[in-house]
Amino acid sequence: MPRWGQRRARTALIALVCLAAATAVRAGTDAVEAGNAAADPAIVSAWRTLRAADCARCHGKDYEGLAAPSIVGFARSQSREMFVTAILDGNPPRGMPAYRDNPHVADRIDDIYRYFAGRANGSIPDGPPSRGK
Numbered sequence: 157m158p159r160w161g162q163r164r165a166r167t168a169l170i171a172l173v174c175l176a177a178a179t180a181v182r183a184g185t186d187a188v189e190a191g192n193a194a195a196d197p198a199i200v201s202a203w204r205t206l207r208a209a210d211c212a213r214c215h216g217k218d219y220e221g222l223a224a225p226s227i228v229g230f231a232r233s234q235s236r237e238m239f240v241t242a243i244l245d246g247n248p249p250r251g252m253p254a255y256r257d258n259p260h261v262a263d264r265i266d267d268i269y270r271y272f273a274g275r276a277n278g279s280i281p282d283g284p285p286s287r288g289k
């Protein structure tokens with residue numbers, strides 16, 4: 157191969173490496189944004205549902221306990237099934253209403269669990285979720 161062709165090949169290779177690096181950086185940023193569960197519209201909707209149902213009245217402003225125990229702590233220590241049952245069936249004699257007949261809560265129970273699981277593992281901060289940044 158003549159020298160000129162080699163240099164062109166090397167230039168092309170360098171350009172390719174730079175392009176790959178730039179793509180990797182961009183993919184990394186996307187992954188971080190995808191991991192930002194707090195910006196997930198379903199999580200935002202679950203958070204609004206919790207506000208509307210006023211779980212905070214008994215469980216505290218950030219759901220970390222007040223007159224009633226911490227929902228974040230419960231999500232950290234219990235299975236998903238236990239969590240869903242605790243909310244849908246409640247425990248009326250002990251002051252926890254059943255939400256099975258509340259479609260706002262019942263229809264979003266998976267996202268409500270994802271919200272508290274995220275709070276429990278630290279991937280979702282307390283306070284209002286960011287709106288799609």
Ligand code: HEC
Nearest residue numbers: 209210211214224225227230242243247250251252253261
């Ligand atoms: C009227 C007060 C009140 C409201 C409103 C309320 N809770 Fe509760 N909740 C309680 C009490 C009291 C308990 C503890 C029951 C027990 O001792 O078994 C409880 C227990 C729970 C538990 C199980 C925690 C544990 O440690 O046993 C979860 C999960 C939970 N509530 C979620 C919610 C969610 C989500 C909402 C809103 C949709 C909500 N609660 C609204 C009073 C309330």
